Amino acid sequence: MxxxxxxxxxxxxxxxxxxxxxxxxxxxxxxxxxxxxxxxxxxxYRVLRFKLGTPQTEAFLHALRTKPPHFPARSVRYIVFEAHMPMLPPEVGLEVLQKCPGIVHFGTTKSFTGRVVLDALRGLPNLRVLTLGLSSLDSDNSELLVSALERVTHLTMLDSYRANIIELLLRLPRLTHFAMKHSMDHSGSPVPLPDPNLFANILSSCRHLQVLLITSAKSPFLVIYPHGAPTTDPRLVFAFRDVGYVGFWSGWLAIAYGQDEDIWVLAEAIVKARMSGDKPWQPMASEWVDRPKASPQPGFFRPNLHQIH
Structure with missing residues (x-):
């Protein structure tokens, strides 16, 4: 040239x-x-599906260990630690996160969990969007958990239920968007939450939340909510999303690659329309964020685990 x-x-x-x-x-x-x-x-490596043995991951690890520090700092913005067997060595996951301070969106599965994740999160100054199972962090120290999540604005909890979730949400200073899912039974039908007032209690307690997003592969209305949404709070939004491993993470990657619209942006638009309307919002079972348009990403490992995430 x-x-x-x-x-x-x-x-x-x-x-x-x-x-x-x-x-x-x-x-x-x-x-x-x-x-x-x-x-x-x-x-x-702006979007990185991290799985040992794949060409992208191995090329990235080589670059990570041979190039100057500014290279990984400029590279990864989205990263998901994909499920695989054997488990990812904790020191490898920690090395990646420590050398990639530019990460904004982070998702992890059972391949990289536990206390080491909390240690890594505290070293990500630009982290804003987080997707993981909170129960997998193996931390009884609430101060440690809060300090690890203090920069997060958008949190997606892969656990279907966590008893002290309101207490945790109240202590996250920057959190504005929170998502959780309706679990499915063996027949594929949504399972009621142990606390039927959970969504209403989250919204009434956490006034700082702008969106509470509930994802489900099938509509829980008529069966679980025969009279419509469980609260009239306009910040509650339902979305059709695959809660299985392959479908869920394919959707995550589709957003990262720009192949599908950001689910948070779609949910925000629904809340804004409700709040700006001339009439009070009336909960309707049909007010959903629709299914994503992008096809599942190829090549996902299908873990043989009791819990899919």
Missing amino acids: RDPRLPPELEQQIFETAALLHPGTIPALLVTARRVQEWTEPML
């Missing part, structure tokens, strides 16, 4: 924007010029 005719800062912005909007062009951009490679190679 010839010497640039544009200011370096502008040229860098152009190539980085191209890589961001059209990730499939990154391999071609890498061989354009050395400076272009330095700008665009981190974009290869």
